[in-house]
Amino acid sequence: MKPEWLERDNIVRKKGISVEEFVMNFEEPNKPVLLEGCIDNWAALQKWDKDYLVSVCGDVKFAAGPVEMRLQEYFRYSDQVREERPEDLFSVLGNERPDYRWVIIGPAGSGSSFHIDPNSTSAWNAVIKGSKKWVLFPPDVIPPGVYPSPDGAEVACPVSIIEWFMNFYGATKNLKRRPIECICKAGEVIFVPNGWWHLVINLEESIAITQNYVSRRNLLNVLDFLKRPNAGELVSGTRDRVNLHDKFENAVESTFPGTIDRLVQKAEEKRAQGKKPSFWDSVTDSHAGAFKFSF
Numbered sequence: 500m501k502p503e504w505l506e507r508d509n510i511v512r513k514k515g516i517s518v519e520e521f522v523m524n525f526e527e528p529n530k531p532v533l534l535e536g537c538i539d540n541w542a543a544l545q546k547w548d549k550d551y552l553v554s555v556c557g558d559v560k561f562a563a564g565p566v567e568m569r570l571q572e573y574f575r576y577s578d579q580v581r582e583e584r585p586e587d588l589f590s591v592l593g594n595e596r597p598d599y600r601w602v603i604i605g606p607a608g609s610g611s612s613f614h615i616d617p618n619s620t621s622a623w624n625a626v627i628k629g630s631k632k633w634v635l636f637p638p639d640v641i642p643p644g645v646y647p648s649p650d651g652a653e654v655a656c657p658v659s660i661i662e663w664f665m666n667f668y669g670a671t672k673n674l675k676r677r678p679i680e681c682i683c684k685a686g687e688v689i690f691v692p693n694g695w696w697h698l699v700i701n702l703e704e705s706i707a708i709t710q711n712y713v714s715r716r717n718l719l720n721v722l723d724f725l726k727r728p729n730a731g732e733l734v735s736g737t738r739d740r741v742n743l744h745d746k747f748e749n750a751v752e753s754t755f756p757g758t759i760d761r762l763v764q765k766a767e768e769k770r771a772q773g774k775k776p777s778f779w780d781s782v783t784d785s786h787a788g789a790f791k792f793s794f
């Protein structure tokens with residue numbers, strides 16, 4: 500990684516913010532934020548290293564890209580790997596809901612090429628060891644060099660992460676809507692709002708945990724996503740992709756009756772407030788009750 504690829508750090512950083520402040524200033528407006536100091540009391544920060552993880556789950560098989568490996572085998576591979584595109588190690592937890600929590604372990608240079616997180620969920624990603632460079636684009640800006648299929652089911656990114664930096668990064672400084680960027684270090688947590696494109700590269704050997712979640716803030720987005728006509732291809736992390744929408748909606752409704760209706764109503768009110776004036780609104784001077792054409 501060239502130093503100039505790491506220099507830009509324009510994410511908002513917060514230390515010691517309350518849940519209310521997070522929801523109001525970041526989750527609600529769907530903006531990324533880097534949270535400092537909020538996992539200082541996690542035992543993992545002191546305990547987790549490769550030897551410890553091998554000692555507690557040495558026999559468990561993990562997904563390492565397209566193959567399954569035991570942790571020890573993966574570390575034997577990652578310790579000597581020099582290829583540019585090594586795989587990450589994912590451990591998927593939970594069996595009732597779509598996959599939602601992962602341990603991500605990889606050597607320097609490994610990472611995740613541009614993608615949007617599954618099922619329209621938001622996520623947090625906490626770095627336990629090492630550090631990660633993040634580049635994030637808002638949902639309506641497709642990153643340069645990335646080609647999503649029209650239905651959104653596939654993303655073609657014809658270059659590796661390093662090649663993306665070499666071929667496209669330089670031009671991002673001239674973009675009207677520049678990406679949000681940062682280096683997230685051990686002990687820090689980044690919030691990844693739903694729908695945001697992101698690319699991540701491990702700057703050194705790193706261990707992180709990440710969780711994707713649905714809150715009231717993105718519940719309607721998630722329900723919309725699960726209801727798309729091509730849900731069979733789009734929905735991920737579960738076998739029963741097509742029925743997930745109904746199952747989820749019913750479960751939310753029975754656990755929190757009326758929540759969905761209230762959220763729909765709130766969203767409609769918000770839309771009405773933020774609605775652009777129609778042509779007639781814009782040419783009518785509401786105070787004078789007359790047209791205000793000008794040529």
Ligand SMILES: O=C(O)CCC(=O)C(=O)O
Pocket residue numbers: 587603610611616622624631697699700707709
């Ligand atoms: O820590 C990483 O490599 C990034 C993970 C990521 O982008 C994700 O879980 O969506």
